[in-house]
Amino acid sequence: MTHMRDRLPHKGLEAWKWSDLRGVVGEAPIEGLEDRMKLRLWNYIDFSDGPQPAPRDDAMGQISSAFGGDAISYVVPEGAQPESPLELSQFSAGNVRIRVELKAGARLQVREGYGTTDGGFSNVEITYVVHDGAELDRIVTTAKDIDPGVLHVRAHVTLWNDAKFNQTQLTFGGKFTRLETRIACMGAVEVEMSGAYLLDGKRHADMTNYIDFAAPGSTVRDAVAGVVTDASRGVFQGKFHVRRPAQETDAEMRHDALMLSDRAKVNAKPELEIYADDVECAHGNTVGQLDESALFYMRQRGIPLGQARAMLLEAFVVARLGDDEAMAEQVRGWLEARA
Numbered sequence: 001m002t003h004m005r006d007r008l009p010h011k012g013l014e015a016w017k018w019s020d021l022r023g024v025v026g027e028a029p030i031e032g033l034e035d036r037m038k039l040r041l042w043n044y045i046d047f048s049d050g051p052q053p054a055p056r057d058d059a060m061g062q063i064s065s066a067f068g069g070d071a072i073s074y075v076v077p078e079g080a081q082p083e084s085p086l087e088l089s090q091f092s093a094g095n096v097r098i099r100v101e102l103k104a105g106a107r108l109q110v111r112e113g114y115g116t117t118d119g120g121f122s123n124v125e126i127t128y129v130v131h132d133g134a135e136l137d138r139i140v141t142t143a144k145d146i147d148p149g150v151l152h153v154r155a156h157v158t159l160w161n162d163a164k165f166n167q168t169q170l171t172f173g174g175k176f177t178r179l180e181t182r183i184a185c186m187g188a189v190e191v192e193m194s195g196a197y198l199l200d201g202k203r204h205a206d207m208t209n210y211i212d213f214a215a216p217g218s219t220v221r222d223a224v225a226g227v228v229t230d231a232s233r234g235v236f237q238g239k240f241h242v243r244r245p246a247q248e249t250d251a252e253m254r255h256d257a258l259m260l261s262d263r264a265k266v267n268a269k270p271e272l273e274i275y276a277d278d279v280e281c282a283h284g285n286t287v288g289q290l291d292e293s294a295l296f297y298m299r300q301r302g303i304p305l306g307q308a309r310a311m312l313l314e315a316f317v318v319a320r321l322g323d324d325e326a327m328a329e330q331v332r333g334w335l336e337a338r339a
Contacts, residue, residue, distance in 0.1 A: 018267040024204075063095060086100070087111050094123075097125045099127045124153045132163065136165050153178070153179050157183045159184065166191075170327045171195075180207075185214060187215045191218070198331065200229050209222055213242045224256075227258050229259075229260035235266075252283070260289070294312055295308050
């Protein structure tokens with residue numbers, strides 16, 4: 001009988017060639033959740049649709065289905081706009097499946113917070129369905145002050161006509177961390193995605209984004225920044241798949257990383273696969289070091305080297321995180337500890 005470990009994604013697969021989950025997990029067992037997770041009560045929870053099936057097209061989806069139990073389902077009624085966000089932050093081990101649906105004209109902010117214990121394994125599959133004219137703000141963070149384990153979070157986002165999707169992600173990595181977002185643009189939609197990773201020690205973080213355009217008229221912006229030091233590794237994979245009907249698509253993707261150590265690694269692969277002929281699509285990627293001339297300029301004006309480096313790095317990263325002050329504070333704390 002095939003061991004569950006043998007079914008895990010590995011570096012022999014193109015989409016996982018820089019994130020060898022099988023090698024990281026080794027012979028450690030993969031256990032399901034023993035107790036059902038209980039999320040904070042929320043005024044707009046609706047379980048009327050019942051459990052929802054999880055994707056079973058690959059190993060991680062199959063594992064979440066086998067060990068995660070029934071999917072937890074949330075529905076935001078048509079036109080509803082809850083004042084408080086939906087908090088998803090209690091998944092530190094095991095497998096879990098979640099489905100969130102926004103009916104037409106609804107608006108919701110979801111804040112996802114993740115952390116794993118040393119040696120822990122957490123596999124989270126989330127499905128978002130955003131109907132006509134609805135808007136979803138998704139904010140994702142991973143803890144920086146805990147023992148790092150193995151974390152895989154994958155979001156499947158389906159956007160219908162005139163829907164809006166805003167996503168901000170910040171990760172400090174772990175033994176293995178992969179944050180994957182897969183978006184299906186089923187109508188003319190607006191998408192704003194930003195993210196940042198800050199890694200030290202031997203931490204690993206993988207940000208993978210795949211956007212599939214099936215209808216004309218969508219606008220997408222995807223920007224990720226990374227900082228790696230010590231012997232850490234950052235991975236960015238982004239792909240725009242523009243199908244033939246998706247004329248007048250306007251999409252831009254960018255990844256920029258700074259390497260602060262000769263032992264650190266960054267692997268990046270932005271891609272365009274376009275079958276429509278009336279589109280504006282672009283991607284860009286840079287990997288480099290801090291600007292020595294800027295450091296020299298700041299030191300000439302009495303700013304200590306450590307503080308100058310921290311200021312430059314903060315400006316580089318925070319610019320990708322919008323106006324989320326909580327994320328900005330986490331970035332400053334990480335930088336100050338290494339100044």
